[in-house]
Amino acid sequence: MSISITTTSPSETGNSTNWPEWFSKDQNEAWELFQSLPQPKRTDEPWRFANLKAIDLSDFHVAVPVQDVASLITRSSALTNLAAKLIFANEVLIHNDQVGLPAGVLLLPLEEAAKNHEELFRKSFMTSNVRLGSKKFAALHRAHLRSGAFVYVPKGVVVERPIEIWHWLEGENATIFPHTLIVLGEGASATVIDHFVSSRDERSLAIAVNDLTVETNAKLHYVAVQEWSDKVTAFHINTTEVGKEGVSTALQMNLGGAYVRGESDSHLMGEGSRSVMLSINPASENREIDQRTFQDHFAPRATSDLLYHNALADSSRTIFAGLIKVEEHAHETDAYQKVRNLMLSDEAEANSMPGLEILADNVRCTHGATSGELNEDELFYMMARGIAPKQAAQLIVRGFFGTVLERLENPMLQEHLGEILDKKLSTSK
Amino acid sequence: MSANSSSSLSIRDLHASIGDKPILKGLTLDIPKGEVHAIMGKNGAGKSTLAKIMAGHPDYTVTSGDVLLDGESILGLEPDVRARLGLFLAFQYPMEIPGVTIANFIRAALQARLPEGEELEATDYYAKLYAKMDALSVPRNFTSRSVNEGFSGGEKKRCEILQMAMLEPSYAVLDETDSGLDIDALKIVSAGVNALRGPNIGMLVITHYQRLLDYIVPDKVHVMSEGRIIHSGDKDLALKLEAQGYDWVEKEFGESGTRAA
Ligand SMILES: Nc1ncnc2c1ncn2[C@@H]1O[C@H](COP(=O)(O)OP(=O)(O)OP(=O)(O)O)[C@@H](O)[C@H]1O
Ligand SMILES: [Mg+2]
Numbered sequence: 027m028s029i030s031i032t033t034t035s036p037s038e039t040g041n042s043t044n045w046p047e048w049f050s051k052d053q054n055e056a057w058e059l060f061q062s063l064p065q066p067k068r069t070d071e072p073w074r075f076a077n078l079k080a081i082d083l084s085d086f087h088v089a090v091p092v093q094d095v096a097s098l099i100t101r102s103s104a105l106t107n108l109a110a111k112l113i114f115a116n117e118v119l120i121h122n123d124q125v126g127l128p129a130g131v132l133l134l135p136l137e138e139a140a141k142n143h144e145e146l147f148r149k150s151f152m153t154s155n156v157r158l159g160s161k162k163f164a165a166l167h168r169a170h171l172r173s174g175a176f177v178y179v180p181k182g183v184v185v186e187r188p189i190e191i192w193h194w195l196e197g198e199n200a201t202i203f204p205h206t207l208i209v210l211g212e213g214a215s216a217t218v219i220d221h222f223v224s225s226r227d228e229r230s231l232a233i234a235v236n237d238l239t240v241e242t243n244a245k246l247h248y249v250a251v252q253e254w255s256d257k258v259t260a261f262h263i264n265t266t267e268v269g270k271e272g273v274s275t276a277l278q279m280n281l282g283g284a285y286v287r288g289e290s291d292s293h294l295m296g297e298g299s300r301s302v303m304l305s306i307n308p309a310s311e312n313r314e315i316d317q318r319t320f321q322d323h324f325a326p327r328a329t330s331d332l333l334y335h336n337a338l339a340d341s342s343r344t345i346f347a348g349l350i351k352v353e354e355h356a357h358e359t360d361a362y363q364k365v366r367n368l369m370l371s372d373e374a375e376a377n378s379m380p381g382l383e384i385l386a387d388n389v390r391c392t393h394g395a396t397s398g399e400l401n402e403d404e405l406f407y408m409m410a411r412g413i414a415p416k417q418a419a420q421l422i423v424r425g426f427f428g429t430v431l432e433r434l435e436n437p438m439l440q441e442h443l444g445e446i447l448d449k450k451l452s453t454s455k
Numbered sequence: 456m457s458a459n460s461s462s463s464l465s466i467r468d469l470h471a472s473i474g475d476k477p478i479l480k481g482l483t484l485d486i487p488k489g490e491v492h493a494i495m496g497k498n499g500a501g502k503s504t505l506a507k508i509m510a511g512h513p514d515y516t517v518t519s520g521d522v523l524l525d526g527e528s529i530l531g532l533e534p535d536v537r538a539r540l541g542l543f544l545a546f547q548y549p550m551e552i553p554g555v556t557i558a559n560f561i562r563a564a565l566q567a568r569l570p571e572g573e574e575l576e577a578t579d580y581y582a583k584l585y586a587k588m589d590a591l592s593v594p595r596n597f598t599s600r601s602v603n604e605g606f607s608g609g610e611k612k613r614c615e616i617l618q619m620a621m622l623e624p625s626y627a628v629l630d631e632t633d634s635g636l637d638i639d640a641l642k643i644v645s646a647g648v649n650a651l652r653g654p655n656i657g658m659l660v661i662t663h664y665q666r667l668l669d670y671i672v673p674d675k676v677h678v679m680s681e682g683r684i685i686h687s688g689d690k691d692l693a694l695k696l697e698a699q700g701y702d703w704v705e706k707e708f709g710e711s712g713t714r715a716a
Contacts, residue, residue, distance in 0.1 A: 402513070407550035410510045411564040411618060412538035421563055425554030425601065432554070 028087035031201045031231075036169050039088055044137045044172060046144070056168035063162040072159030075345045075377045076316050080259055080285035081163075086231040088170065089116040089200035098225060102192040104251075105219070105442055109187040115194040115225075117172040117202050126187050132178040133189065136205055139176035146178060150209050150239045154265050158289035158318040163261050167203045167233045174205025177218060179244075181211035188217040188439075195232055195254065196225040204234040210244035210272075217247040217439065222262075224255035224282070232260045240272040242296060247275050247436055251446060254282040256311065262288045270296030270325070275434055277304040279443065280315050281450045288317040294328035294356070303332040304434070306427045308451065309342030309374070319348040321363065323356040323386075332363040335430050337423045338374035347379040350393060356386045363393035368426050370400065370419070420451055461526035463487040464509075464542070464626040464657050469520035471508050478504045480682035481520070486657040488625065493660045493668055495693060496679035497701055502661045503547050505679075506630045510544040511537050524626065539568055543624030545615035547631045547661075551603040557614065558584065558598040561621050568622075587620040591647045592640075608635030616647045627651075628659045633667040645670030665697035680709050 029039055035057050036042060042050040066073040066081065092098065092115040099121050102113045110133050113121035119135050127133060132143065140147045156164040175191045193204035206220050222234065232254060240246045254260050260283045268274045280286050292301040307315045321330035336344045350361045367376035378395030400419055408418035427447055431440045464486040471479040478501045486492050494502055508515045509522055511534035521528050529537050552560065561584065566575050588595055591613050603611050612632050619627055629648070633641055648671050652658070660671060668676070668690060676692040677684045678701070685708040686692070696704065 401550075404550050404552055406510075406512055406534060407546065407552070408560075408563075409534035410538055410544050410546075411560070411622065412535050412567045413563050414535050414567060415533070417563060417567065418535075421555050421560070422552065425552055428554030428556075428601075 028199070030084070031086050031088055031166065031170060032084050034088070039170065041170065041172050046141050049140050053169050053171070056165045060162055060165040060169055063165065065162070066159060070159070072318055072347070074347065074379070076287075077285060077314055080314065081287070083231060083259075086199050086201045089195070089197050089202050089230075091118050092116050092120070092194065092196050092225070095120040098194050101223075101225075102194075102221070104221065104446070105188055105190060107187055109185050109189050111190045111192070112175050113192040113194070114173060114175070114204065116196055116200065117174070117204070119173060127189075128183050128185055130180045130183050131185060132176065134176045136171070136174040136176050136207065143178070146209065147176070150237055151207055152235065152237060154267070154291070154293065156263060156289070158291055158320060160261055160263050160287065160289055163233050164235060164263050167205070167235050167263070170201075171203045171205055174207065177206070177208040177216070179210045179214040179216050182213045183211070184214065185216040188219055190219050190221065192221045192223065193232075193234070194223055194225050195230055195258065196228070197230055198228045199230060200228075201231040201233070204232060206236040208237070208246065208248065209239045210241060210246050212241050213243045214241070215245040217436070218249070220248075220250045222250065222252045222254055222260070224253070224258055227255045227257065229257040230255075232258060233263075234261065235263045236265070238264070238266040238274060238276065240267065240274045241269040242272060243270070244272045246273070247434065247439060249277045249439065249443065250279065251443070252278065252280045252282060252286070253450075256282060256284055256313070258283045259285045260287070262286070264288070264290045265293070266291070266301055267293045267295050268299035268301050268328075271298045272296060273300045273302075275302040275304070277306065277430070277434060277443070279306045279447070281308060281446075283315075284313060286313070286315045288315070289319070290317070291320040292322065292330055294321070294323045294325055294330055297325045297327055299325060299328045301330045302433060303330065304430050305334040306430050306447070307334070307336040307344060308423070308427070309336060309344055310339040312341050314343045314345075316345040317347075319346075321348070321350045321361055323352045323359045323361060326355065326357045326359070328356065329360040330362070333430055333433055334365045335368070335426055336366070336376060337368040337370060337426060338376055339370040341371070341373040343375045345377045346395065347381070348393070349381040349383065350391055352384045352386045352389050352391065354385045357388050359386060359389040359391070361389070361391045365395040366426070367395070367397040368400070368423065369397055370423070424448065424451055463525070464659070465523040466505075466509070467521045467523065469505075469508070469522065470518045471504065471515050472518060473504075473515055477518070478515070478682050479508065482679075482683050484677065484684055486626065486659050488657045489654040490674040491652065491658045491660060491671060492675045492677060493662060493673040493693065494677050494679050494684075495662060495696055500679045501682040502679055503630055506544055506547075506628045506661065509628060510534055510542065535567065541625035543619050543622060543627040545612075545619060545627065545629040545632050547634075549603050549611045549615055551601070553601050553604055555602050556599050557602055560602045561618060564618070564622060584621065587617055590650070591617050591620070592643050593617055609637060609640045612636055613640065613644060616644050620647060620651060625655060626657045626659075628661070630661045631663065632660070633662055633664055641667065642670060665693040668693045678704050678708070680705050685709050
């Protein structure tokens with residue numbers, strides 16, 4: 027029996043037994059909100075150019091627990107020197123290894139955090155308004171959410187080694203709602219890598235949400251390695267809040283999916299805060315990657331720096347719409363936004379819509395989108411060294427993405443993600 | 456030193472144009488393995504064009520003539536195939552390739568020379584790379600920098616010679632590798648080039664300055680003018696050109712000179 031995600035209320039799915047009562051109430055409210063909100067239309071600004079057929083979710087159902095968890099645990103291998111590793115399969119925690127985690131750090135399934143750390147949970151779980159288009163789908167996420175990762179690093183604690191979180195998706199037409207919530211207390215620092223993976227080559231759905239809170243002087247590196255199967259529809263809704271002098275560096279690598287909708291909303295809340303927003307998007311075949319971003323400056327002397335690189339092969343399609351907003355009093359803001367499209371095929375299509383709204387004085391903002399093809403002279407130079415054209419093109423694309431990885435300013439991550447990228451680029455045709 | 460044509464880089468009556476503009480107009484030149492030849496000539500004479508045509512640049516059309524590598528024509532071959540046959544071009548203006556590190560670039564070039572399925576051995580590769588870098592005074596941290604990006608003019612030229620040292624070509628064309636080098640760098644690069652000299656390589660050195668030829672002493676010097684070699688001599692010809700310029704040689708041997716008929 028499959029349970030439809032769009033016509034079954036949370037109280038009917040039996041999910042509520044996981045959660046404290048107050049959260050089950052929340053879920054019912056979210057369900058009502060989901061039902062009351064209209065399906066996005068072409069005329070809605072946040073859905074301009076979007077493929078609305080792709081977001082008809084009516085034939086997806088709730089995922090059932092995965093049978094063969096052992097093989098997924100084996101397949102969840104990336105870095106070896108970790109602080110901790112959590113593995114979820116269809117939103118069920120199947121592996122929890124915390125050997126390298128410093129004392130005081132909380133790494134829990136969300137439902138446990140809701141039970142035992144209610145105040146912390148309430149303060150940071152989906153607190154901001156989803157305003158880049160997917161409010162309806164975020165409500166659906168909240169309504170059906172079964173689990174997820176809760177990461178809390180208290181004041182002053184430095185987690186040296188990365189925390190790795192795996193979200194496996196399995197089942198034809200199955201849906202999961204992956205969630206990662208991260209709070210870094212004052213002066214804390216951590217690196218968190220989310221892996222989003224399909225266990226098989228299936229058409230299925232993921233509606234992922236993450237909440238990143240970086241308090242005063244804290245420092246977060248967050249990476250989402252999205253490797254869904256090429257048939258998956260995926261929403262990735264990210265909200266980041268950065269406090270005074272805090273730094274968030276977040277990278278979305280979209281290596282899979284048929285239709286991927288990304289929304290990244292960065293709130294520069296504290297003076298001198300910094301948010302680096304990066305994305306790497308190799309698009310091929312019929313993949314569509316639709317990304318909407320917001321760099322919202324509320325405090326003076328903060329910096330936001332967005333760099334998105336899309337390489338488009340075959341009949342792939344990308345959409346980028348980004349807004350920089352400098353609120354009143356956010357003086358001496360530095361805000362940058364750059365999107366580069368590397369067009370590898372005549373059939374590919376890239377749409378870029380940068381935007382700017384400035385309500386403060388003495389700000390420095392630049393934004394721009396460029397599109398170009400492979401540079402013939404670069405190709406010739408590489409061929410003159412004996413490198414075949416296909417490898418040369420691949421190397422140029424790899425370099426194009428490498429310049430984004432450099433912005434992580436973290437050699438370990440750069441190397442690790444570079445290897446993942448190499449593997450992806452060498453297996454795609 | 457003499458060699459038969461099957462062991463040389465041989466350019467035979469080459470005519471080539473860009474669009475409908477003829478640039479090479481019957482150029483003949485033979486560079487036997489084991490020898491170093493120099494080409495000098497005014498700006499715009501066609502020296503870089505010759506170099507790029509040999510390497511297979513797609514913008515130029517060869518209208519007649521041939522280029523033979525060890526007796527086999529290479530004109531129909533793609534640039535990467537020519538390179539793998541042993542031809543190397545040190546560019547006058549090396550390209551910047553953002554995000555591709557020197558180490559990965561040279562590794563890809565070496566990997567391309569291995570049979571399918573064979574992997575380059577990483578430790579040997581780095582040992583060799585560092586040794587060559589040290590010899591050319593290229594700082595080791597350059598391995599992780601993007602190819603030519605943000606390099607000074609001299610660093611780019613040194614990096615070209617580094618690539619040549621790593622790829623061990625059988626014929627190398629060096630297009631103004633000396634320009635942009637300071638005195639010390641000129642000595643280092645020349646020493647690097649001289650270290651590669653030997654019976655298994657033929658070199659064509661394009662330069663404007665006789666000074667380079669004090670360090671890399673050529674077996675022959677050729678003067679190029681308007682797409683042809685109009686005069687050849689030994690290393691002393693470079694001294695004479697340095698002292699007297701090109702006018703006399705163009706008058707005597709150029710279009711309007713004795714060979715014009
Ligand atoms: N892509 C091109 N389009 C048009 N003309 C070209 C092109 N490439 C070369 N030329 C012309 O061909 C001629 C020869 O140029 P080339 O670069 O080969 O000269 P060179 O001898 O290397 O000069 P220099 O000493 O200044 O490097 C010049 O007149 C140049 O303008
Ligand atoms: Mg030139």
